[in-house]
Amino acid sequence: SSDSEAASSGGSKRLRIGYFAFPSGDLIVKNRKLLEKALPDHKISWIKFDSGASVNQAFLGKSLDIAALGSSPFARGVSGSSPIPYKVAWILDVAGENEALVARKSTGVTDVAGLRGRKIATPFASTSHYSLLAALEAAGLKPSDVQLIDLQPQPILAAWQRGDIDAAYVWLPTLDELRATGTQLTSSKEIGAAGKPTLDLAVVSDDLIARDPAAIDAWRTAEAEALRLLKSDPDGSVKAVAAELGISAADAAAQLKQGVFLTPEQVVSADWLGTEGSPGKLLTYVSDTAAFLAEQKQIDAVPSQDAVRRAFYSKGLSDVLR
Amino acid sequence: MRHVALPLGSLLLFLVLWQVLAASHTWSETLVPPPAKVWDAFVDVSTTHDGVRGYNGTTLVEHLGISLRRIAIGAGLGIVAGVVFGLFMGTVGWLRSLFEPWITFLRTLPPLAYFSLLIIWLGIDEEPKVTLLAVAAFPPVAVSTTTAVAAVPKSLVEAARALGASRWDTVRDVVVPSALPETLTGVRLAVGVAYSSLVAAELVNGLPGIGGMVKDAANYNNTPVVLVGIIAIGVSGLVIDGLLLRLERVVVPWRGRT
Amino acid sequence: MRHVALPLGSLLLFLVLWQVLAASHTWSETLVPPPAKVWDAFVDVSTTHDGVRGYNGTTLVEHLGISLRRIAIGAGLGIVAGVVFGLFMGTVGWLRSLFEPWITFLRTLPPLAYFSLLIIWLGIDEEPKVTLLAVAAFPPVAVSTTTAVAAVPKSLVEAARALGASRWDTVRDVVVPSALPETLTGVRLAVGVAYSSLVAAELVNGLPGIGGMVKDAANYNNTPVVLVGIIAIGVSGLVIDGLLLRLERVVVPWRGRT
C-alpha cells in the first residue's frame, strides 16, 4: 500500500521503542501487541536495553523514538549545556520493593546507619545508586563514610557469596537471592515515601513530537490500557510478563507485586506528571534528583527549573483518560 | 588418533570435575549450575518449548548464525584492511611512520570506552556491531603483516629483482607469500579477538545474537543459558580455528623447510 | 626526522579537524566536546581543583599508574605463560593436541561473559583484574609462539643436533631465538590486547584506575573525561609499544637477512 511505501521511503511511519526487561506496562503492551493494533501502518520495533546510559546514547545517536528510562539517567540527560533532545511523556512505574538495600546477615547490620565503614555495592549511575545515596544521607552518612563499589547485579551476587561485600543496593532478580541470606535495611518504596522516589519514565524524542504526535497519543493510550490491565487482569498480566521475561509465572507474579504501578489517572494527576502547562510533582522529583546528582559531582550543574519543565511533554496527555 | 583422543579425554575430566564441584554445593546453583542443568538449558534454547521458541523467540542456532554473520562481515573487513595496511606499511617506509602510531593507539583503545561513540555515530543496528568487530580484528592482522613484510628475506627480494620483477611483482610474488604464514597467524588471532568482542559488540540491541543472549541471560542470573552461549561461542570458534589451521597447512607447506 | 614529523603532522591535522567539527556544532557538546574542553578536563583530573583532587579523589597520573601496574603484572603473567605454553606446544606434539583446543576455546571467550566467574573465584580486588588481563594477554603470545616454534627451520635444528646438542640445548639455542621475532610480535599484540581490556577488567570496583575512570565518566556522559582517559591509555600504550619495537630491533638483528 501507499502507506507502507511511505514508511520505507520516508521512514516517518517508523517507531523505534526502547524497553527494559523488567515488569512494567511496556511488557504488556509489547506482549499483547496493543501498539501494533493501534498503529497498523507503523513499523514498530522493540529494542531491549539494560542501562539508562545506553538509552541516552541511543537518543544522542537518533536511534530511538520512544524509550523507558530511569529518573536519574533522565535527570542527567536533561542537564548540561546541550541536553538530550527528548521529553518525558509517561511514567511506567515507581520503584517499590523491587529495589532495596540488603546487608549480609553475618555482618549483624540492621539499619542503614550501621553501614558506616562497610563495603556497599551497587551499579553506579543507576536508580539504585541514587536511592542508596539518598538512604545514606537520610541516615546521616556521607558517601565517604562507607566504601562504595561499582558492581553490576550478577557480580554483586558473586561478591556477596564470597563475602567480599557487606551490603548491596540492587534490583530483582538478584535482590531476591540476596534477601535469602541478608537483612533488608530499606527499599526504594521507603525512600520514595520519604520524598526521593525513583521512577521509570518513558521519554519521546523531540523529533517524534514534531513528526508524528498522533503516534505518541496512540502509544500513551496503549500504555494507559496496560496499566489498567495490570490492575484488572492480574493473571493475564502475569502471563504476559512471564512470557516476555522467560521466567515462571510464580516469579513473574512475585516481581509484579513488588513494583508500584500507578493508574493512568494518577499518572496524569498533579502528584505525578500533571497536565500541559502545569507540570506535577515529577518536576520536583527530577529537579531534586538533578540537584542531588550535582551535589554528588555526578553532573556539572543543576539544570534550571525551566530546563526541566521544557523536558515535559504533556500535550494531549489527559486524552488517555477518555 | 591422539589428536582427537587427548582433547576429548581432557574434556571428560573437565566435565567430571565440574559435576563434582556443582554437587558439592560450595557455590549456589546460580553461580555454578551442574552440567545437567546446562544441558537442559541447551535443549530449551535449541527447541520450541512451552510455546516459547528458543531464547527470546530465537533458537540457539539462529542466535549463533546471526552473530557469525556479524563476525564474518566485521572480522572480514578488519582482516582485509589489516592485510592491506600491513602490506603498505611494511613496504613503504613513510606510510609506516605515518600510520603505525595511530594503529597502535587504536589497538590500545578499550571497546567499552568507545562503544558509546559508535552508538552515537552509527546508531544501534548492525553498523556499530560490525564496526566494533572490524576494529577488534584489524590490529592483529595489521601488526603481524607489517612486521612480516618488513622481515621478508632480502635475498629473495633481490632474486626477484634480478629476474626483472617490478616493484609490484616483488610485492605479489615475494612479499605476500613470504609474509603469508605470519599473516595467517594474525588472522587466527583476529578471529579469536573478534569472537571475544562479541558480547561487547552486542551489548546494545544485541538480540537476536549469541553475545546479546549471553548478556541478557546474565542480567537475569540465568547462568545455564550464559554457559550454553559461552560454549556455543567457544565451539564455533574452535571449528573456525581448525579450518584456519588446515588452511595454513595447505597454503604454507614450506614453513620450517628453509 | 620523518619518523617523528609525519605522525606529529597528522596529529595536528586531526586536532584541527576536531576543532572545526566541534565548532560547527553539528554534534552536541556531549558528543564532540571541543579540544579546549578536553584540555580543561585534563587539567582538572590532573590537579587538585575546588578542593577535589583529580577524578574521584585520585589524579590522572595515579589512575594511570595503578592501571599500568595491573597491566604489568597481568600482561606479564600472561606473556610468560604464553611463551612457556607456546614452547612446549610447539615442540611436543601431544601437548599441542592436548592444549590447543582449550586455548582456542579460551581466546574466543568474551571477558564480559566470564567476568562473574572470576569474581566468584577471585573476589573483587586486584586478583580478578590481573587475571582478566593475563587471560587477555596470553593467547597472542601462546599462538604466535606455538606457530613460530613449529616452523623453526629444520635445517638449523639438524645443524645443532649434529653438533651434539641435547633436546634442551636445541630448544634454548635454536628454537627460542628462531621463534623470537614472532614471539615478540605476539608480545606487542598481547600488550595491546591487555590495554584494550583495561576497561573490562576495571568494570568491577575499578576506581582508582584509568579504565574505571573512563567507565565511570561514560556512565555520567562526561565525554571530556572519557576522552582524557582514552588519550592517556593510548599514549601510554604508544610509549610501551615504541619500547617493544626498539627491543625488537636490538634483539632480532637478523630478521630479513636469511
Added chain:
Amino acid sequence: MSSGEVTAVTSAAGATAEVDTSAAGSVRIEHVTHRYGRGGEEFTAVGPVDLSVPAGEFLVLVGASGCGKSTLLRLIAGFERPTQGAVRVSGAEPRPGEAAGVVFQTPRLFPWRTVRGNIDLALRYAGVSRSRWPERRAELLARVGLEGTERRRVWEISGGQQQRVAIARALAAENPLLLLDEPFAALDALTRERLQEDVRRVTRRTGRTAVFVTHSADEAVFLGSRIVVLAKGPGTVALDLPISLPRDDVDAEELRGSREFTELRAQVSHAVKTAAAA
C-alpha cells in the same frame, strides 16, 4: 639484441680507453671502492678497482675466498652502490633486473613455488608470452638436466639441482649481460662440463657479455675470453689476462688437452695462489 653489432674486442690488460662503453652489456667500473658497515665497524671489501668490460666479452673473475668477487658482482648488478667511484652498465647506472641476469652464489629459490613455478616466474618477468611457457620451460629444464622434477618442491631436490634451477631461471631472460657467481660449484664434472659448453655457446652465439666467478682455474681458462685475478684485502686487480684460445669448431676435450690450455691454467692457478697468499 643490439650487442650483435658490436665487435667483440679481446681487450689487452689495462687497455680500457678504446672500448665502446655505452654498448648494451658493456660494463665499466671506474675507480670503485666498496665499504661494508657503518660507523666504527667498517670493512673495505673492494677497491679501488678499475675495469672495463666491452660488450660480448666473457670475463672470468677468480680470487681467494673473501676477496670481493661477489661484492663486485653485486655492484655490477646494482644491488650495492659503490662507496666511491662509479659503475656503468650499458652506459648507465646499473639497476637490478634491467640489463643483467644474475645467478647468485646460493640458489635463492622461492620456497612457495615448485621447480616449475620458479622457472615460470622467471619467464613471466622476462616478458615471455604465456603460450610459449611450456616450450621454453621444457627447453630450460632440459638444458640444466632437470627433466621430471617440475612438480617437486624446492626442498625436495638436491643442492646441485637447486643450483641448476637457479641457472635455468637466470637464462630465462635474454639479458645482454650475465652475472654468474660460482654457478657450477655444486655440480659434478659431467653436468658441469655440459653446462660450461652450453653457457659458452649461448654467450658466443648471442654476443652476450658475461662476468663469471669461479674457483676453478680449468673452468676459468675454458670459458674466459679474459681472466681477472683479484687480490685480497681489499679486492684489487692483481692480473688481467686476455685469453685467445681457438674457440669455434674446437672440441672441448681437445681444447683441454692442448698445451696452451694447460699452461694458461697453471698460470692462473699460480696467480690466484700468489694473490691469495700475499
Added chain:
Amino acid sequence: MSSGEVTAVTSAAGATAEVDTSAAGSVRIEHVTHRYGRGGEEFTAVGPVDLSVPAGEFLVLVGASGCGKSTLLRLIAGFERPTQGAVRVSGAEPRPGEAAGVVFQTPRLFPWRTVRGNIDLALRYAGVSRSRWPERRAELLARVGLEGTERRRVWEISGGQQQRVAIARALAAENPLLLLDEPFAALDALTRERLQEDVRRVTRRTGRTAVFVTHSADEAVFLGSRIVVLAKGPGTVALDLPISLPRDDVDAEELRGSREFTELRAQVSHAVKTAAAA
C-alpha cells in the same frame, strides 16, 4: 679415542665381512634403500646400497648431482631412517650428534649468533670447558683462515667464509666419524688445498673415520683411502676403489704430480662420467 686400537684396513671392494663393525667410527650400510615422499609421489633416492666402512678409513663419495650422496650422508648421520635395510654406526643405530660430526652441503650457520658465537656453541656442545674456549676458538679460526672475523654477523661474511665457519664448527668436537658434504666447494684453490691437508692430517693422526662427498676427482684421489662412485637413479655403488698412494711424509705437490695420482684421477673422472651418463 678407542679407534686408535683398530687397525686401519684398506678394504677391497665388496670385502666387508672381515671388518670390525662395532669399532667407534665404523659405518655399516646393509642393503639400504631410501625413498622420499609418501603416497602417490614417491621417489627412490638411494638403494639398494651395501657398504662397510671400517674405523679409520677415509671414504670419498663421488657421483652425479642428484645421485643420492647427501641422502646417504644423512642416513649415516641419523637424520633419515632407511626405508629398507639398516645403518649401523659404531655398531649401533646412528643418532644425530652422537658419533658423527657433520658438515652439511650448505653452511647452516645460526644467524642469531656471530661467527664467534657459532663456534662457541659448537665448543659447548662438544663439552669443552669454558676456560679453554678462547684457545680452541682461536685454533679453529686459524685452521680455516678466519682470524679477525669473530665479531661479524654471519651475513657479513662471504659464501666461502660461511662454509669455513661450518667446517670449524664441525671440527670443534672430536667425533670418531666425520661426515663432510662437499665442504670445500666454495673455496679457492689455495684455501682448499690447505684445508685438504688439514683434514687429511687430522684424520690420519687421530684415526678418525671420514665420509667425504666431493665433485672433484682430484680431491677424491688426494684425500681418499677409498673412493666409492655412486650411480644415479636410484643411487647404487658403481665403483668401489681402494687407493693406496703413499701418504706419510709426502709433499702434496709431489703427490699430485705423480703418475699414479694422475691415472687414478682420470679413472675416477671416467667412472663418474660413465655412471652419470648411464
